[in-house]
Amino acid sequence: MTQSEFLNIVMPFKDKLYRLAKRLLISAEEAEDATQEVLLKLWAGKKQMHRYNNVEAFAMTMTKNFCLDRLKSKQSANLKLVHSNYAETGASLQQQVERRNSLEWVERIMEELPEQQRMILQLRDVEAYEYEEIEKLLDMKPTAVRVALSRARKAVREKLLEKHRYGIG
Amino acid sequence: MGSDRIEKLLEKYFEAATSAAEEQELRAYFESGDVAPHLEEYTPMFQFFSQAKQERYTRQVPLKTRSMPYRWLSVAAVAVLALGFYFGNQYQEQREAEYAYQQTRKALGLIAQNLDRGTEKVAHLETFETTKQKIYKNQ
Structure with a gap:
């Protein structure tokens, strides 16, 4: 397989890998490292690639496993992931600032969710994956996915309304 | 809506x-x-x-192209070694052949020398023969 063939396969979903990694690792830099690692592994195993009928699903599973391992090792080393993605971009309009802030709230609320719920929200509401795909990717039963998704959505709504009511960021 | x-x-x-x-x-x-x-x-x-969903992975997709020359390097090294053995062997054989040739020459030279010495002695015999002939003729 040539480089351009590989890129043609990888390009459509590399952003999805990055977004899933970032949802789990939170830090943009960590997520970029993780994505790079996964892409390198894919490139190294490119000879076996034709055997997977869905390369995207395979790569997403790899990303998930890599990030969860990473989180586990960080946890055992008692380290907190450091990130600095909260860069304020100068907005001219008050409304624009407010909207951006409220979007940032949602992101922070999501960061507080358990990893599994975070992944399900990311896959369903951001990437619009089908339920069967999510079940396979996370190795979960259909009902378990639905329950976790419903819980995650409700949790986001509750916390968002709370913040909305008290107006605290 | x-x-x-x-x-x-x-x-x-x-x-x-x-x-x-x-x-x-x-x-x-x-x-x-x-x-x-x-x-x-x-x-x-x-x-x-x-x-x-708009977020993008901004880094270059990493493709290790460095690993390829390394692989070729090892192939090249093996080729050089094999050629070295081949030509080294040839050179060694040539040297051995030359050495054998020199030895043979020396041996042949030795034989020739000794043969010369032999013919010197035979030359004495010739003098004896001619003298003998002279004596026969005189009789």
């Missing part, structure tokens, strides 16, 4: 019972900016999802 329908969809949405198309409809509704006031509080949630 009626807010009644959106309300129903939201209810289904939070029970995780919406289809992908219905969720797309919800996102589109909250993206549109024309949201019923009592539903405004859901806007950030759906807008966040739409915005989160």
Whole structure:
């Protein structure tokens, strides 16, 4: 397989890998490292690639496993992931600032969710994956996915309304 | 789009019972900016999802091209070694052959020398023969 063939396969979903990694690792830099690692592994195993009928699903599973391992090792080393993605971009309009802030709230609320719920929200509401795909990717039963998704959505709504009511960021 | 329908969809949405198309409809509704006031509080949630999808992996896709020359290097090294052995052997054989040739020459030279010495002695015999002939003729 040539480089351009590989890129043609990888390009459509590399952003999805990055977004899933970032949802789990939170830090943009960590997520970029993780994505790079996964892409390198894919490139190294490119000879076996034709055997997977869905390369995207395979790569997403790899990303998930890599990030969860990473989180586990960080946890055992008692380290907190450091990130600095909260860069304020100068907005001219008050409304624009407010909207951006409220979007940032949602992101922070999501960061507080358990990893599994975070992944399900990311896959369903951001990437619009089908339920069967999510079940396979996370190795979960259909009902378990639905329950976790419903819980995650409700949790986001509750916390968002709370913040909305008290107006605290 | 009626807010009644959106309300129903939201209810289904939070029970995780919406289809992908219905969720797309919800996102589109909250993206549109024309949201019923009592539903405004859901806007950030759906807008966040739409915005989160815009994030891009900005690094270059890493392709290790360095590993290829290394692999070729090892092949080249093996080739050089094999050639070295081949030509080294040839050279060694040539030297051995030369040495054998020299030895043979020396040996042959030795034989020739000794043969010469032999013919010297035979030369004495010749003198003896001619003298003998002279004596026979005189008789």
